[in-house]
Amino acid sequence: MSIMGSRAERAAQNHGNEASGLGIMERAAGKVLDLVFPQNIYCLCCGDTMEKSRIHGICDKCAEKINWLDHDPFRASLEDFAFDHVLSCCVYGFYPRRIMHDLKLHGKPYIARSIGPLMAEKVLAEKALTGGGGYTALLPVPCTAVKRRKRGYNQAELLAKYAAKQLRLPVWTDVLIKQKETPSMRLSTGEERRNLMQGVFSVDQNTCAKLRGADILLVDDVLTTGSTADACARTLKDAGARTVSVLCFASSARAFEPEWERETITE
Numbered sequence: 375m376s377i378m379g380s381r382a383e384r385a386a387q388n389h390g391n392e393a394s395g396l397g398i399m400e401r402a403a404g405k406v407l408d409l410v411f412p413q414n415i416y417c418l419c420c421g422d423t424m425e426k427s428r429i430h431g432i433c434d435k436c437a438e439k440i441n442w443l444d445h446d447p448f449r450a451s452l453e454d455f456a457f458d459h460v461l462s463c464c465v466y467g468f469y470p471r472r473i474m475h476d477l478k479l480h481g482k483p484y485i486a487r488s489i490g491p492l493m494a495e496k497v498l499a500e501k502a503l504t505g506g507g508g509y510t511a512l513l514p515v516p517c518t519a520v521k522r523r524k525r526g527y528n529q530a531e532l533l534a535k536y537a538a539k540q541l542r543l544p545v546w547t548d549v550l551i552k553q554k555e556t557p558s559m560r561l562s563t564g565e566e567r568r569n570l571m572q573g574v575f576s577v578d579q580n581t582c583a584k585l586r587g588a589d590i591l592l593v594d595d596v597l598t599t600g601s602t603a604d605a606c607a608r609t610l611k612d613a614g615a616r617t618v619s620v621l622c623f624a625s626s627a628r629a630f631e632p633e634w635e636r637e638t639i640t641e
């Protein structure tokens with residue numbers, strides 16, 4: 375890693391350590407970091423400098439170690455959920471976990487600039503393959519007002535914003551509301567999780583009319599149990615959405631490792 379890279383990394387790290395309760399300062403620092411830490415020069419996984427030809431912030435060496443998905447990881451259990459299908463770039467393994475933790479927990483919002491377009495490519499690839507994918511809008515999974523104030527941003531919203539740019543679709547952030555924090559669901563069964571999610575999300579009565587007949591692409595960083603996306607999809611469909619598909623960067627291979635994903639709930 376170059377000197378500039380490690381300086382920027384250290385700044386980002388310090389900035390992340392102070393992430394809670396810094397609202398305005400954090401947002402300002404994030405803007406500065408966006409300027410001093412230019413996109414796609416250092417690998418998001420290992421921090422090494424990258425070939426200029428790489429466009430998504432992950433070097434060849436690290437990209438090889440990521441389990442990229444070419445199918446819907448939830449396909450075997452879609453009947454258990456209110457969403458219609460899942461588009462996930464990769465399995466939630468070591469490197470994707472590190473990238474998402476940096477984005478979400480270590481105060482590095484600029485990571486969304488690299489990952490958002492990668493998620494958009496997943497949508498475009500599906501469209502090329504199946505001819506499907508005619509979505510009305512991208513809708514990021516919301517966070518509570520308290521969480522947003524603490525973190526200074528909603529990572530799902532940033533990912534949606536950068537993906538939407540490439541997909542030329544609108545981003546709807548004024549429809550779905552997160553009323554309260556997601557309760558801890560460690561070791562809960564599917565039905566228990568569904569009950570725990572009751573009342574977590576609602577729609578804004580002033581704006582929800584646009585959901586009628588809409589095909590929504592629900593955007594989140596990571597999909598583990600699927601409970602959050604399920605609760606969002608249920609709420610959106612109750613308010614008139616026709617279909618709700620999920621777009622995420624990484625997901626657990628739910629169909630194949632139910633015990634493992636139960637142990638690693640991070641939503």
Ligand SMILES: [Zn+2]
Binds near residue numbers: 419422435436
């Ligand atoms: Zn790397």
